[in-house]
Amino acid sequence: xxxxxxxxxxxxxxxxxxxxxxxxxxxxxxxxxxxxxxxxxxxxxxxxxxxxxxxxxxxxxxxxxxxxxxxxxxxxxxxxxxxxxxxxxxxxxxxxxxxxxxxxxxxxxxxxxxxxxxxxxxxxxxxxxxxxxxxxxxxxxxxxxxxxxxxxxxxxxxxxxxxxxxxxxxxxx
Numbered sequence: 001x002x003x004x005x006x007x008x009x010x011x012x013x014x015x016x017x018x019x020x021x022x023x024x025x026x027x028x029x030x031x032x033x034x035x036x037x038x039x040x041x042x043x044x045x046x047x048x049x050x051x052x053x054x055x056x057x058x059x060x061x062x063x064x065x066x067x068x069x070x071x072x073x074x075x076x077x078x079x080x081x082x083x084x085x086x087x088x089x090x091x092x093x094x095x096x097x098x099x100x101x102x103x104x105x106x107x108x109x110x111x112x113x114x115x116x117x118x119x120x121x122x123x124x125x126x127x128x129x130x131x132x133x134x135x136x137x138x139x140x141x142x143x144x145x146x147x148x149x150x151x152x153x154x155x156x157x158x159x160x161x162x163x164x165x166x167x168x169x170x171x172x173x
Contacts, residue, residue, distance in 0.1 A: 042090065042091070043091055044092065045084060045091075045092035045093060045094040046092075046093050046094065046116055047094045047095070047096065048093065048094070048095050048113075048151070048153070048155050049095065049096065049097070049098060049153065050083075050095040050096065050097045050152070050153055051097065051152075051153050052097075052152065052153075053081050053083065053095075053097050055152045056083075056095050056151070056152050056153070057083070059151060059152045060085040060093070061085070063131055063132070063135055063137075064128060064131075065128075065131075066085045066086055066087050066088075066093075066118075067085065067086050068083060068084070068085055069084045069085065069086050069092065070083065070084045071083040071084075074096045074097075076096075077096075077098060077099075077101075079099055079100070080096055080097055080098055080099060081096060081097050082094060082095075082096045083095055083096070087118050088118070088119065088120075089119070089164055093116060113155075113156075114156065115148065115155075115156035115157060115158050116155070116156070116157050116158065117157075117158040117159075117160045118157065118158065118159055118160065119160055119161075119162060119163065119164050120159050120160070120161055121161065122145065122161040124161075125145060125147070125159055125160075125161035128159055129147055129159070132147075132149060137149055137150075138150070142158075143168070145160060145161035145162060145168075146158060146159070146160050146161070147159050
């Protein structure tokens, strides 16, 4: 798949026609019965784990130019820091460190975090891509408006030059 975010992985043989039919069946069932409005107010924040608070702050604020908005002690672990970055439109990404805990290396699992996609203008997408180049950050160009890269602790991130509520020209909200 050209431009796929899944390049290089092996895939078992699948029946694409059956998958398409099943997706359409699910779509008819759930889209037809969707409530008029959500009960949610939005994504308050997505939380990630940081191994180095200063390095994470430098990555988000200095490289991606998404400002640190607050920092305080994490209520779950004394001495741990909980800190937030503004990713636009009233949305936050948060991090916390877990000093003194022995954590296994991150493993992507079913039901686990895959990536965080951040909407930016095409102008800012081009600008931030150049900053990633200048900083030597490896990335995968998935399309003319989508780029995947890793954060300071290996977290998978995407800069997407699509409007909020749209995905590759399709309204999703």
